[in-house]
Amino acid sequence: MPDFDNPSVADILDTVGDLLEISGADKFRFLSYHKAAHALRAFPEDVMTLAADGRLTDVPGIGKKLAASIVTLVQSGTFPEFEAITSELPGTLVELVEVPGLGPKKVKVLFERLGIVSVDGLESAIEAGKLAGLAGFGTKTIENLSVGIDAFRRHRQRALIADVLPFAERIVSAMREVDGVADASYAGSLRRRCETVGDIDIVVASERPAAVMEATRQLPRTERVLASGETKTSIVTTGGLQVDVRVVAPSQYGAAMQYFTGSAEHNVRLRELAKSRGLRVNEYGVFRVHDDVRVAGASEDEVYAALGMVTPPPELRENTGEIQAAQEDRLPRLLKLGDIRGDLHMHTTATDGKSTAEQNRAKAAELGYEYIAITDHAVNLRMVGGLDLDALERQWESIDELNAHGNGPHILKGIELNIDDDGEVDYSEDVLARFDIALASLHSGWGQPRDVATRRVLRAMENPLVDVISHLTGRVLRRRDPIDLDIEAVMAKAAETATALELNCYPDRLDLDDTHLRMAKHAGVVITLGTDSHEATQLGYMTYGVGQARRGWIEPGDVLNTLPLEGLRARLKRARVL
């Protein structure tokens, strides 16, 4: 029986949905595939169990038809609808839809008229001038497609941390079950909490490496074994992700973890430092050069101590000042998930969210939060039903009701405002004054010149009732480049006006990035963390934001929502004028 998990089934459903859309199928038919895929990804039970128990229809969005298809899929590796659509359209068309500027309709034209089935094919066709004269493809569109292809190439290589981390954790669990294994962990960019990762590095401590190598080759979703030797095996998963598993003796585990966690730059600097002390560092330990005696290696702390420093947290290991800080024992005490007392950015069914305020509060209670802010879209974002004054009154009333009755985290009345072309926001001052917290963000104008875009953000920060600028650059990882902003000017204005900047924790945003965060800290700008959750389960995305914050050297004192509720209120910008 083929091995499937929720993401791999979801990926197949998404492919069918995309191909159906390209083929011109009914909108609601292809959307139902995407809805089912999305629900399956977030569903807390495994698809194989659900299929075996006949409970797939428990997943919202999966009805009788899709349940039967999924059962067939997990039993046979395919299902009739998948076969039918992939015989009509090549599956590679899906990648073309990923190119910014290309949607299903244009992809269909490219396929039918020019036989283009891939991004490479599209690029060749553009270079050969074959698109000229094609209906719907003017000079400007063709020009934009070339840019889109570049962006596609630049962004597609690496996987999002949120897509990889759960899989890596399952591999680690599997490795720990292998006979003779003393310890196992993921290392590399994943352990450093990079926002995207190119592969998964696993380090295993065992005296019986052969058993570990065998277990690696047998991992679920292994498509291809690239290499498999005595202590190292590399595989490629069905999702195209490379996994490298390395086995060392338990006494070498710390050195191997240090070595494979990197970064390369961090390790180079460390080895230079070791050499100056008459030492040598490799994945097996720290050795004295003159007599080759091993002086450390069982633990990372031992390795770093041998080199005269305390252990820097993995998130800092980029050779950007952490080694000197570690030598001087003045490493920051980085933010931890447990420091977060509430989530300051989420949407509800009042706009484009899937959960109610009450459901979000229930999830927040699970997470141990003291408060949350409901921050639905403001009126000018009409495409998602942004809230007008009447809708606001209704929402405030229901929040008052929830806060008065029932227990759970306190709900703050928030809003996500739109920064318009002049840097103004959706409501007048008297309305803004009635929120507990107001975020403002860019939702348009992605191609604007730097000075124009920057002016909008600066203007918004001058509003005394805009507390936070949310997802500052608007980037979407692997999909949309950040808007071109004068970040320095933004930081200076934020500090001057006491406007907080949000670290948006949604996995494909993670906006601010690590560099911006360090800039903010340096400038004395306060940070908020918000998940931008569109359904209650996504409140769990906070962990990815905390990882990013740590990469940005952020400490609890830099973050507003580590404060208790009254402390938070007192520190929001509006407290100065209200």
Next chain:
DNA sequence: GCCGTTTTCGGCCCGACTGTTTTCAGTCG
């Protein structure tokens, strides 16, 4: 294709922006 139901079929959100097919389709969110 799912869902809810006034149980057997109709509803499923929609507006702004872009480029171009100059009156609107396609993309985006």
